Amino acid sequence: MELPFAHLNLRRNPFGELTEAERAALAIVDVSQIAQALSDPNYAVQFVGEKGYGKTTHLLSLRTMFPDAGYVHIPEGETRPVPGGCPVMIDEAQRLTWWQRRKLFSSEVPLVLGTHKDYASSLKRYGRKVETVYVGDGTSTDRIVQLLNTRIEHVRRSAGAIPVVSSATVERLQGIYGGNIRGMLYELYQELQNLREIDQI
Numbered sequence: 001m002e003l004p005f006a007h008l009n010l011r012r013n014p015f016g017e018l019t020e021a022e023r024a025a026l027a028i029v030d031v032s033q034i035a036q037a038l039s040d041p042n043y044a045v046q047f048v049g050e051k052g053y054g055k056t057t058h059l060l061s062l063r064t065m066f067p068d069a070g071y072v073h074i075p076e077g078e079t080r081p082v083p084g085g086c087p088v089m090i091d092e093a094q095r096l097t098w099w100q101r102r103k104l105f106s107s108e109v110p111l112v113l114g115t116h117k118d119y120a121s122s123l124k125r126y127g128r129k130v131e132t133v134y135v136g137d138g139t140s141t142d143r144i145v146q147l148l149n150t151r152i153e154h155v156r157r158s159a160g161a162i163p164v165v166s167s168a169t170v171e172r173l174q175g176i177y178g179g180n181i182r183g184m185l186y187e188l189y190q191e192l193q194n195l196r197e198i199d200q201i
Helices: 020-026 030-039 055-063 098-105 118-127 143-156 166-179 181-194
Strands: 043-048 070-073 089-091 111-116 129-134
Touching: 020 055, 020 143, 030 043, 030 129, 043 055, 055 070, 055 089, 055 111, 098 118, 111 166, 118 129, 143 166, 143 181, 166 181
Parallel strands: 043 111, 043 129, 070 089, 089 111
Antiparallel strands: none
8 A cells, every 4th residue: 555645755745734843943934133132131022923924933943942931822712821931932922811911011031922913012111122023024935935845855755856846836825825824835735635746836
C-alpha cells in the first residue's frame, strides 16, 4: 500500500496544521530588533491584524527567544488568567477583560500583544513605549512564496523533486485573500490533496 503523499515525495500535506514549535521554526519573520527592545520593562509591542495574517507566528517566534516568557492564547468567548514571566505575551489580547488589561498595561514587565484592536493610546497612558507592527504590511509576494515553499521543504520525504508554489499562484491568492495567509493555506491544502504528480502548484 502506497503511503499518503509518497507520490509527491512528501510525508504529509504541508499546508495543514503545524505544532507551535514548527510554526516558530518555519516562520519567515524578523523579530531580532523587537527581542532586544524587550529588555526594557516599559516596552510594549503589539502585532495588529485580522485573523490569519500572522500575529500568532510573530508571538511564537519571539517566545523561542525568551525561556522565561509567559504566554497565553485566549480562545474566542473565553477568558484566561494572565501568566507570569518576562516578557508577558498575550495572543488575542482584545479578549482580555477590562480589569486584566488595566492591571497588565500598568505592570512593570515588557509586553507582547497579538491583537485585532490597536491599544497604542491606552498603553501610552500607562507610560509605555509602544511599537505597533501591522502584520498584513509584511506579506509581500516574495515573502509568501518563501513561506509556502519552506513548509513544503519541511515535509520532504527524500532527495529529489517536490512540488513548488509559484509566484503566479501567490499573486492569484493575494487577489482573493489579500494578506490572509490562513485563507491561502486552506486553498492550497485542498489543491495539494488532489495533486497526482510532482508539479508546480
